[in-house]
Amino acid sequence: MSTTSFALGELQSTPATLRAQLRRAYFTESKFECLRALRAPAFAIPFLLSPVALYVLFGVLLAGSMSHGDAAVAKIMFVNWSIFGVMGPGMFGFGIFVATEREHGLLTLKRALPMPTAAYLLSKMIMTMFFSAIIMLSLVIAAVTFGHPGLTFVQYLEISVLVMFGSLPFCAVGLFIGTRASAKSAPAFANLAYLPFMHLGGLFYPLPKAVQPLEFISPTFHLDKLALRLVGAPSLDQLATGMSGPSSHGGPLVYGAVLAGITLFFAVLAIRRLARVG
Amino acid sequence: MKNECLAELSETTKRFGQLAALDGFSLQVWAGELLALLGPNGAGKSTAISLMLGLQPPDSGTAKLFGESPSMLTARRNIGVMMQEVALSPELRVREHIELVASYYPNPLAPDAAMQMTNTTPLAKRPYGKLSAGQKRQVQFAMAVVGQPKLLFLDEPTVGLDIQARTIMWATLRQLIRGGCSIVLTTHYLEEAEALADRVVVLAKGRTIASGSVHEMRSLVSRKHITCTTSLAPELVATWPEVQSVNLDRGRLQVTASNADIFVKRLVTTGATFEGLEVRSAGLAEAFTELTQEVNA
Numbered sequence: 132m133s134t135t136s137f138a139l140g141e142l143q144s145t146p147a148t149l150r151a152q153l154r155r156a157y158f159t160e161s162k163f164e165c166l167r168a169l170r171a172p173a174f175a176i177p178f179l180l181s182p183v184a185l186y187v188l189f190g191v192l193l194a195g196s197m198s199h200g201d202a203a204v205a206k207i208m209f210v211n212w213s214i215f216g217v218m219g220p221g222m223f224g225f226g227i228f229v230a231t232e233r234e235h236g237l238l239t240l241k242r243a244l245p246m247p248t249a250a251y252l253l254s255k256m257i258m259t260m261f262f263s264a265i266i267m268l269s270l271v272i273a274a275v276t277f278g279h280p281g282l283t284f285v286q287y288l289e290i291s292v293l294v295m296f297g298s299l300p301f302c303a304v305g306l307f308i309g310t311r312a313s314a315k316s317a318p319a320f321a322n323l324a325y326l327p328f329m330h331l332g333g334l335f336y337p338l339p340k341a342v343q344p345l346e347f348i349s350p351t352f353h354l355d356k357l358a359l360r361l362v363g364a365p366s367l368d369q370l371a372t373g374m375s376g377p378s379s380h381g382g383p384l385v386y387g388a389v390l391a392g393i394t395l396f397f398a399v400l401a402i403r404r405l406a407r408v409g
Numbered sequence: 410m411k412n413e414c415l416a417e418l419s420e421t422t423k424r425f426g427q428l429a430a431l432d433g434f435s436l437q438v439w440a441g442e443l444l445a446l447l448g449p450n451g452a453g454k455s456t457a458i459s460l461m462l463g464l465q466p467p468d469s470g471t472a473k474l475f476g477e478s479p480s481m482l483t484a485r486r487n488i489g490v491m492m493q494e495v496a497l498s499p500e501l502r503v504r505e506h507i508e509l510v511a512s513y514y515p516n517p518l519a520p521d522a523a524m525q526m527t528n529t530t531p532l533a534k535r536p537y538g539k540l541s542a543g544q545k546r547q548v549q550f551a552m553a554v555v556g557q558p559k560l561l562f563l564d565e566p567t568v569g570l571d572i573q574a575r576t577i578m579w580a581t582l583r584q585l586i587r588g589g590c591s592i593v594l595t596t597h598y599l600e601e602a603e604a605l606a607d608r609v610v611v612l613a614k615g616r617t618i619a620s621g622s623v624h625e626m627r628s629l630v631s632r633k634h635i636t637c638t639t640s641l642a643p644e645l646v647a648t649w650p651e652v653q654s655v656n657l658d659r660g661r662l663q664v665t666a667s668n669a670d671i672f673v674k675r676l677v678t679t680g681a682t683f684e685g686l687e688v689r690s691a692g693l694a695e696a697f698t699e700l701t702q703e704v705n706a
Contacts, residue, residue: 152515159512163498163505170500235496243462243492245485245513245556 156247157254164254165261168224178223178262182216183269189335191278205280206364210290211334213270214354217294218329220262221301222308222321225255229309230317238405252402256302263298267291282362289361297357300350300390301328303397310401310408337371350393353386413440415487415560415591416461416479421470423456423615430456431467432615438560443582443592445602448612449701454595455493457612458562461593462490475559486514489558491549493565499538503529503548506537507555514556523555528577542569550578554585561585561592567601579605599694609693613701626696633669633690636661639676639683649675661685 169175190208198204232238241251271287274280282290304324312320331338332351346352359366360383416438423431431453438444438461446454459465460472463479474484497506504520507529511517524530529551532544540548546569553561563582567575582592582605596602602609603623610620619626632653639662646664647655651671656663666672669688676683 149515152512156512159509163501163509166505167498167500236492236494237497239464240490240492240495242464243485243488243490243562244510245482245488247482247513 153247157250160246160250160254161257164258168220168228168258168262174223174227175262178216178219179265179269181219182212182266183273185215186212186270187273187277191273195278202281203364203370205278206282206362207359207367207370209270209274209278209280209282210358210362210364211355211367213267213290213294214297214332214351214358215329215334216266216270217259217263217298218301218325218351220266221259221298222305222325223318224259224262225302225305226308226312226317226321227314228255229306230312231314233309234314252306255306256299259298259302260295263295264291267294280362286362290358293358293361294354297350297354297390300354300393300397303394303401304328304350306401307397310404333367335367337368343368347389350390353389357383357386357390414438415440415475416593417471417473418457418460418467419471419473421457421460421467421472423453423460423465423467429615431460433470434612434615434617435470436461436610436617438591438593440559440591441586441589442607443586443594443605445606445609446593446595446612447599447602447609447697452612452701453615454612455564456615458564458593458595462488462562486556487559489553489556489561491546491553491561491563491566493568495549497537497545497549499536502534502536503540503551504533506548507551510552511555514558517556518554520555523551526554526581527551528574543571543574546570547574547578550581554581559590561590563592563594565596566594567596567598575601599697603693611697611700619696619700623693626693627690629696629700632665632667632695633672633688635664635666635669635672635686635688637676637683637686638662639681641676641679641681641683651675 186208190212191205194204194208229238232241238251267290271291274282274287305321308317308320308324328349328351329335331342331345331349332355333346334351334355338346355366414437416436418431418434418436421431421434422429434453434457436446436457446457448454456465460467461474461479463472463474463481463485466472472479474481475487477484479485501509504524507520507523511520511523517523518526521530521533524533527547527550529544529547532540532548537545537548546566550563550566553563567578570578579601582594586592592605594602594605606623608621609623609626611618611626619629638660641662643655643657643662646652646662649672651666651668653665653667664672673686673688676686
């Protein structure tokens with residue numbers, strides 16, 4: 132049996148050491164959140180591998196051969212598959228992990244322990260960004276190697292940063308689902324939001340005119356518009372109809388405002404519920 | 410140090426719909442004590458703990474932890490917690506879980522020291538999801554102590570532990586108390602409370618129905634258990650007014666009596682032979698059963 136002395140250590144905490152301790156708590160929480168997501172094969176394998184595999188298959192081989200190597204199509208494919216890539220970790224990472232941790236008592240334990248209040252959500256956000264960074268790196272490598280969308284290094288960087296931050300609305304929607312759904316139903320509810328967001332975003336095909344007014348409710352649509360502007364490419368809708376110029380739904384300020392609004396709306400609802408119910 | 414109040418509930422009420430989980434319940438946890446919170450299922454123990462931990466606010470009354478609201482980080486930095494039903498991330502290894510919790514505290518033990526203290530060092534590199542139920546409880550105990558808390562909340566800490574692991578945990582708890590830590594323990598194992606607690610509070614229907622030392626709790630039940638080998642017939646003994654029950658087991662007479670002194674005097678007076686006389690007070694378990702039955706009656 133252990134002979135360790137158990138006398139209580141006296142706390143000699145100055146504001147500086149407390150700040151250092153808080154930084155350590157945020158860093159450790161984020162590190163282990165990333166680590167455990169990487170070690171969860173049901174989460175890591177589909178979200179890390181499917182974007183690059185599907186981009187090469189559909190965005191490079193299929194779309195490339197159908198468009199006879201059209202440069203605009205190559206850009207659209209890279210941007211759209213990048214957005215597809217970052218949607219999943221945000222929505223499912225928050226949705227499923229939060230629902231599971233709520234139901235299994237881990238969130239309650241963390242609330243009882245002196246975990247800094249924001250560390251729980253911040254660590255999940257960092258995990259999502261970390262996954263998004265890996266996804267973007269793999270997509271950029273695939274684009275440079277096979278897709279040839281003709282982007283500069285700066286454009287690759289801009290798109291990567293934009294879509295990484297653009298994952299925040301998906302995190303917020305996922306968090307909202309995670310605070311309300313059970314562990315078993317969270318994947319179903321996350322899919323109920325994920326699939327319409329993906330298809331209404333116009334990532335894979337031009338939407339019929341009758342459905343186009345619904346585009347506005349999908350954060351994917353707004354993120355796609357912003358990202359396409361960065362690379363100077365039209366959307367699939369515009370390409371199909373031969374239109375160019377601004378969309379009828381507004382310009383970059385509107386897209387940015389809608390993305391921020393969706394993020395705030397769902398995050399505030401979710402955080403209020405977490406604070407009230409746990 | 411003994412008169413320092415570390416956690417306090419004052420006249421707290423908490424309702425869930427029509428059900429009053431706590432009904433004007435008050436409790437103080439003093440420095441250096443091991444307080445056992447006992448009660449049947451649904452008595453309000455978990456609700457009382459969750460109020461002290463700031464997990465939910467009382468409908469009325471106040472909850473304080475180290476003189477502050479339990480929701481304050483500065484208050485919670487002084488506590489360690491082991492909950493009954495919690496599933497930690499199965500992908501993380503044992504040492505990683507302990508390191509994570511250590512990062513929440515300003516002056517924690519090294520994870521290796523916490524594992525040594527709780528006998529979990531051999532599990533350090535194993536994924537949490539691969540552990541047995543008992544091993545998981547040991548790891549959760551290591552997480553509870555790694556922050557060097559002044560006050561530990563332990564909810565059914567030894568459920569699922571084998572006898573050796575339970576003995577080690579009891580010894581560690583005693584050492585923590587000697588080191589100045591205070592402990593609030595909820596348990597269904599009354600022998601655990603009997604072995605460890607300085608003070609016992611018994612709850613039923615959201616109220617305190619008894620509190621005091623284990624000895625005081627036992628003395629609430631006046632009956633004694635007497636055993637001896639004697640030539641007297643059990644049927645005769647059963648007629649004595651102080652005798653509540655009689656049983657003959659492998660030649661030994663087992664008697665429950667309301668007054669052991671009168672019983673022994675009468676036994677001597679009969680002139681019958683007897684040997685191996687043992688008189689034992691009621692245990693905490695009997696006191697608990699009697700107290701809670703009275704409330705439910």
